[in-house]
Amino acid sequence: MSTLLLIEQVLNGLQFGVMLFLMAAGLTLIFGVMGLINLAHGSLYMVGAFAAAATAAATGSFVLALVAALIAAAAAGAIVELTVIRRLYDRDHLDQVLATFALILVFSEGTRWIFGSFPLYLDVPAALAGPVTLPGGIEYPAYRLLIIGMGLAVAAGLFLLISRTRIGIQIRAGEADREMIGALGVDISKLYTLVFALGAALAGLAGALVGAIQSVQVGMGEPVLILAFVVIVIGGIGSIKGAFVGALLVGLTDTLGGVLLPEFFALFTEASSAKLIGASVASMAIYILMAGVLIFKPTGLFGGQT
């Protein structure tokens, strides 16, 4: 394999990884602060994608589409938090799983009701449609570079938010000791709604950005959600840093596994069956990675002791 192709695949892996980070960061924040497992996070991703596609179709502006995605997902998140989620904080994980599973059904079928069963398409803005030439002569789609850049910028912003701001202090206090933040005079229910809406906005942003390179359709969120779970299991629950490292690991493993594993098996068997075996093993590569982490560190790479 050529170095050029390899670098291109590494970039693809990075792009996939930062998208997963946007999903996983929200999930891990919500779990860390409120102790809630939210299966409906994938629905918020879908809401962002649909809002972006609809806005882009109406206005033709990609920037407006992104803004709409952020607003729609954050609003959906806030509404869901106020009506359903806040009743679940004191419940056990089983109730949380079931209620948020029910929310998936409502979101998915509701979206199908409004937008129909056919996928929508969101076009990459014209200015970013072409490739750019990177140092070393690598041609790479400008839009995908933008995704990587935005993902990294959001990650940096999130780190700053958590480590430097008042909200961040409250969030960290909430993760350490839920009763403490009440004592600090923080309005807990407002903080919870805010954190949930923030997580939702990140998911919606991811949905909108990915929506331009894949089709926008009902059910697009759940496969990403499950990958985000894998990311969190690998990184450790509640850790933003873990989510970041885990997301890049998963993104790179999945992308490079799809390319390298067939070549790897070609060393042992003939080309056609190597391709088959390679593809099948690649489809499981990230789960094998997860199993490996579980064997050596059940609480994840950056998880605390249980």
Add this chain to the structure above:
Amino acid sequence: MTRAAMINAALFAMLPITAGVALALDEPFIITLATKVAILALAAVGLNIALGLGGLVSLGHAAFFGIGGYAMGILAHHAQSYTPLMELPFLIEGTKSMPVIWLVAIIASALAALAIGALSLRTTGVYFIMITLAFGQMLYYFAISWPAYGGEDGLSIYVRNGFPGLNTLVPIQFFGLCFAVLAVVLWASGRLARSAFGLALTAARQNPERVEAVGLTPYRLRLVAFTISGAVTGLAGALFADLNRFVSPTMFSWQMSGEIMIFIILGGVGRLFGPVAGAALFILLEHLLSGVTEFWLIYVGALLLLVVLFARGGLIGSLAGREVAHD
């Protein structure tokens, strides 16, 4: 007889009565629906061993359901195409015999549950939920990417597999067979709940430290429970595949895992007959609502939300009032 026991008996009788009436009215479709309820209830009875008794919130039981389904699909596929399953190191032929298929389905799904459980049970709580979900998804993608058995399109089996002494092509006979399997497994799972193992397992759910202090290992108890649970759900998968004469990766999907769990919740967690009530209610809703609206799952979602938020005992709980989960 307590009120709960009467409701259980009524629920249990409801299935064969429905099938019998449908037979008299010559409505084979209704018999098929009753068969579907019995099979899905069986899958949920399996999950309930892990969830209700062990407190293990597995969101990946579709893995075992799918493995059971593919055990049937692969064996019957080789039998109908007259190709051996493998020739080396020894010859294995396909089969159209249900007892053999069931045995293979049970063993294969038990082994998978043992492996997945051994890893997942190293963690607890929300990790466990996410990991079981992820392993389920792993098998889903594997089934899609492995082309030998139809990949994304799945496998069709032309003729339903046979059972000695029965004509399984007759709907009422196949229903009777599935119902008998459900009855046997319900009986066994009721006995399990009251056995030595059941006592230790339920105690480990409530207080693992206590169980350790009497010299028992919660991990081992849970792993055995998870394996039994997976095996039962795998058996249901083989029957489900035979009902449809078709297997596809959707049997592995996370929605399937969620639905199996919904059956338990709609019926009532930790109740022996909860899965039967839940599966019956779900299929009834599907049947009634899907005629009215294409988006019937919205109503199922809303109902589930209401049950979780306001009626935690499920259907049996609402009918029978509060009752302790064990006896």
Add this chain to the structure above:
Amino acid sequence: MIEPLLETRDLCKNFGALQATDHVNISLVPGEIHALIGPNGAGKSTLVKLIMGSEQPSSGSVHFAGADITDLRRPERARAGLGRTFQISSLAMEHTVLQNAVLGALGRSGRVMRFLWPVMSDKALVAQAEQALERVGLADHRGALTGELSHGQRRLLEVAVALTLEPKAFLMDEPMAGLGAEGSARMTEFLDRLRQEAPILLIEHDMDAVFQLADRISVLVYGRVIATGTAAEIRANAAVREAYLGEEDA
């Protein structure tokens, strides 16, 4: 000298810079009640965890019945014959009193992998459990749900479950806590007789009970044993008076 049944040898546990357990050597010989006392934060809980296997020591070892059990897990220590009661009642609250006791007997028998035979029909296990309940005076409550017991009754049930294990030694973590005067007196009387069956390592805040029961007392301060001796010796010990019994000497 009598061979100790339970013994810690130079047991240490650090949490970062904090030395929670500092070269602790304590022993339990057959027939005795050895009480472990110390102010809050002295490291009693950590020492219990080290002995029961909930924490691994930084250095040192734990010996029981002639074997090094430092590397054994909690269930293995229980099977080796170390019966315990918890500081905070730790029972299966949804099960009946009798079921909790049967769980103990079941653990003792080791025959847990029985899947189809009702455990409450196992006459031998139930008889063993009922006998233990009888001894602590809970026989009348056998059918009650554990969650509905009073606090004091739960303490008694903890002891009953430990009895079903027929352990070689008991480790009891504040069995008197919250019992009230009458309950404490009864528990004291019960433990007094129990020591003949198996020695007891007793962690307790109730000083009346400790001085009444203990053959030996060890005083733990800042993770170190500052004195071990009879009740009279401990009362007279200057270091103990200064560190623990209060400022009246100062």
